[in-house]
Amino acid sequence: MQGSEKIIDVCIRGAGIVGRTLALALSRQGLSVALQTPAAPGTVREDVRAYALNAASVALLEQLKVWHALAADARTAVFDMRVQGDDAASVLRFSAWQQKVRELAWIVDAAELEAELAAAVRYAPHVQVTSLEVPAALRVFAEGRDSAGRDQVGVGFETHDYGQRAIAARLSTDAPHAGVARQWFNAPDVLALLPLDRPHAGHGLALVWSLPAERAQALLSMSDGEFEALLMQATAGAAGSLRLVSARASWPLVLARASRVHGAGWVLVGDAAHVVHPLAGQGLNLGLGDVAALSGVLSSREPWRSPGDAALLERYARERELPVQAMAALTDGLLRLFAHPSPWARELRNRGLGLVEAAAPIKRWLAARALGQ
Numbered sequence: 533m534q535g536s537e538k539i540i541d542v543c544i545r546g547a548g549i550v551g552r553t554l555a556l557a558l559s560r561q562g563l564s565v566a567l568q569t570p571a572a573p574g575t576v577r578e579d580v581r582a583y584a585l586n587a588a589s590v591a592l593l594e595q596l597k598v599w600h601a602l603a604a605d606a607r608t609a610v611f612d613m614r615v616q617g618d619d620a621a622s623v624l625r626f627s628a629w630q631q632k633v634r635e636l637a638w639i640v641d642a643a644e645l646e647a648e649l650a651a652a653v654r655y656a657p658h659v660q661v662t663s664l665e666v667p668a669a670l671r672v673f674a675e676g677r678d679s680a681g682r683d684q685v686g687v688g689f690e691t692h693d694y695g696q697r698a699i700a701a702r703l704s705t706d707a708p709h710a711g712v713a714r715q716w717f718n719a720p721d722v723l724a725l726l727p728l729d730r731p732h733a734g735h736g737l738a739l740v741w742s743l744p745a746e747r748a749q750a751l752l753s754m755s756d757g758e759f760e761a762l763l764m765q766a767t768a769g770a771a772g773s774l775r776l777v778s779a780r781a782s783w784p785l786v787l788a789r790a791s792r793v794h795g796a797g798w799v800l801v802g803d804a805a806h807v808v809h810p811l812a813g814q815g816l817n818l819g820l821g822d823v824a825a826l827s828g829v830l831s832s833r834e835p836w837r838s839p840g841d842a843a844l845l846e847r848y849a850r851e852r853e854l855p856v857q858a859m860a861a862l863t864d865g866l867l868r869l870f871a872h873p874s875p876w877a878r879e880l881r882n883r884g885l886g887l888v889e890a891a892a893p894i895k896r897w898l899a900a901r902a903l904g905q
């Protein structure tokens with residue numbers, strides 16, 4: 533690098549939801565940001581997923597003026613949640629009024645959130661979008677689970693493959709969704725139906741169905757009619773008569789964590805730092821938690837510290853250690869208990885659901901973790 537070359541404050545590699553949100557948050561502090569996109573972008577497919585976002589993530593998007601820019605039908609409040617074990621009698625119910633909150637979570641259309649963030653980044657001061665690496669005081673790798681930057685700085689990524697895939701799709705139902713999110717633990721499958729007004733106000737649902745990889749492949753190659761029939765069987769009609777209104781897409785499921793999240797002038801955020809199973813809908817919430825923490829640490833830095841200062845990055849790493857560790861343990865523990873086919877695990881989970889349902893303080897504690905409180 534030439535001595536006369538201007539160094540910007542932060543270069544973020546990866547313009548997914550986490551990278552873009554971070555670019556916006558840092559630009560509001562007056563930091564100069566380069567947001568690096570791939571030099572040769574692959575084929576872009578519309579994301580059929582919908583994300584469950586907790587109160588902390590929504591608050592961050594509100595601060596950045598993105599939340600209210602989302603179309604009204606692209607975000608739907610969840611007021612009730614029903615979790616069912618493989619015994620029809622074992623049901624756990626959470627409600628916003630019991631939890632003393634306005635809503636338990638919001639379900640957000642993934643493609644709409646990406647598009648609104650992209651629009652906000654285009655108009656953000658101090659942010660340049662580029663396909664080139666830009667010299668910066670701090671480099672942030674926000675490249676998702678297959679981060680090449682993480683490999684370049686020599687950081688390990690301990691990965692446990694669950695041998696499962698999650699199928700996502702959009703559905704419509706003849707019964708109103710009424711803001712109820714439903715989840716079935718039917719070992720080893722985990723099936724979630726999340727209320728989302730797009731594309732059918734009051735009657736739209738987002739599906740996330742985690743299954744052993746081979747069975748997932750079989751379900752993906754079925755006709756729409758056969759797939760819908762299996763869905764009806766798995767949900768026993770509890771969410772009404774279900775019809776596919778999008779293509780089906782699938783993702784491999786892993787638990788993974790980087791051995792370090794910072795080093796000399798670089799830091800990891802989002803799925804580049806940690807990946808959890810989607811059964812609790814928390815991966816993106818963790819990534820947005822990284823954004824809030826890193827942005828907070830940088831905004832409160834002493835004036836003599838550069839954004840790449842080691843002490844600052846250490847503060848960020850310390851702040852994220854516990855929440856990431858706790859969520860990885862919670863999702864992994866739930867999966868091991870709920871996806872295990874043995875009779876003892878079945879007995880334990882069904883009794884466990886009944887006990888938690890009867891124990892209000894434990895229920896409140898579990899819900900508070902999911903709400904990001």
Ligand SMILES: Cc1cc2nc3c(=O)[nH]c(=O)nc-3n(C[C@H](O)[C@H](O)[C@H](O)COP(=O)(O)OP(=O)(O)OC[C@H]3O[C@@H](n4cnc5c(N)ncnc54)[C@H](O)[C@@H]3O)c2cc1C
Nearest residue numbers: 546548549550570583584675676802803813814815816817
């Ligand atoms: C089926 C499913 C359902 C889920 N549901 C939920 C949910 O309900 N709630 C929730 O909180 N989370 C959920 N998640 C998790 C969530 O999808 C991820 O945690 C989140 O998308 C991670 O965002 P990210 O920006 O870190 O990474 P990504 O979304 O992977 O984005 C990374 C970006 O970096 C770019 N990139 C990669 N390499 C380079 C490079 N070398 N140079 C430049 N750019 C690069 C990529 O093109 C991409 O745009 C779910 C996940 C799955 C699979």
